[in-house]
Amino acid sequence: MKTLKTLLSTIILVALPSIVGAQQPIYYDQWTAKIHTLPMPLICSDGTEVTTTAQWERLRRPELLRLFAEEEYGIFPTEKVKMKSRIVESSDDALGGIAKRRQIELTFSRKGIEHKALMLVYLPAAVEKAPMFMALNFNGNHTISAEDAEIISTNDAARGASESRWPLRKILSAGYGLATAHYYDFFPDDQLGCPQSIYRLFDGYEGWIRHGSQGGAIAAWSWGLSRMLDVLEKLPGADARRVAVMGHSRLGKTALWAGAQDERFAVVISNESGCGGAKLSRHLYMEVVGTINRTFPHWFCANFKKYNGDEYNMPFDQHELIALMAPRPVYVAVANDDHWCDPYGSYLSAVYARPVYELYGFSGPSSLSMPGPGESIHERIGFHNRPGKHDVKDVDWDNYIAFADKWMKENI
Incomplete structure (x- = not known):
């Protein structure tokens, strides 16, 4: 089984995404969709390497939060309500x-x-x-x-x-x-x-x-x-x-963005959130940035549209959204037959967020082989792959309750 360490020989991790063609190919097999480069969550835009939690919290985390706000989800008005x-x-x-x-x-x-x-x-x-x-x-x-x-x-x-x-x-x-x-x-x-x-x-x-x-x-x-x-x-x-914020599909994207911005949420759970949620944008399988922006133009900010067909010029990717939860527990769930939400691309986000959690002494998925249907991981970065299609089932809640029992119910 490939591990995160082995990844260095298969995917180039860079501080800024490489510029490739303006229109990227879209794959219809999640196992053949290739990721050529990914921005590194522990390298700042100016090249500064983050090696401590203090640096992460002072330098890189605010930088990533700003990028996601300005370039993807948009900035909510700051006027007092x-x-x-x-x-x-x-x-x-x-x-x-x-x-x-x-x-x-x-x-x-x-x-x-x-x-x-x-x-x-x-x-x-x-x-x-x-x-x-x-x-x-x-x-x-x-x-x-x-x-x-x-x-x-x-x-x-x-x-x-x-x-x-x-x-x-x-x-x-x-x-x-x-x-x-x-x-x-x-x-x-x-x-x-x-x-x-x-x-x-x-x-x-x-x-x-x-x-x-x-x-x-x-x-x-x-x-x-x-x-x-x-x-x-x-x-x-x-x-x-002790509040775990959870969401399914587009509301899974919402839960992730809420959890990234508001550190009062003790646990963050994404259920089959897909493109613009847990799925890596550079994993060009099924729904991609251009597709979601054309179908749901009101979900994201207008700036996000400039990455339609140009995901490799995004200065961030969704594994860094997962990393923004650190050191809090975060959970990524997929359904094995929910191809539109890209189960493997979502799993890879959990894998590539792991280096930030390791700064805090926590772990998460490390193998590049996604757990099979019915399998789960309840590390600080949690994951499960439910048999079936796009939905929320009792077994999903069984995992969320067990995850919350482990990381929230008795540990805060």
């Missing part, structure tokens, strides 16, 4: 008595304009101060369970329709709480959605076209996750010091 929260519904006898439920209205205001979001929180009834999982949902809070009391969001999906992705009883029985909100509350998932999003509080976002490094939907969704964490910091029964 007032936030008020109020519990609009609660029960200490939810889910047959095993949980406490809190539904919390968030009101954001600036310059006389208000924007609202609705947060749903379940806490295990038997735990005084519970560690938490936090994740945005796709179809509305009322879809994660069949509980009649859950307030219906603007999305008209049937109550409990997404219940299979949210095994509440499993999560609560393990001693964890869950906090969620509908992702549309922060940015409707449409290229014309900006005027109805949280951005309407800010100057310069009046239309749907954004320019340069202005933030997109992922920046708005990740900002929303941080505001939800603000709420948990004041919510009795929730331990805001």
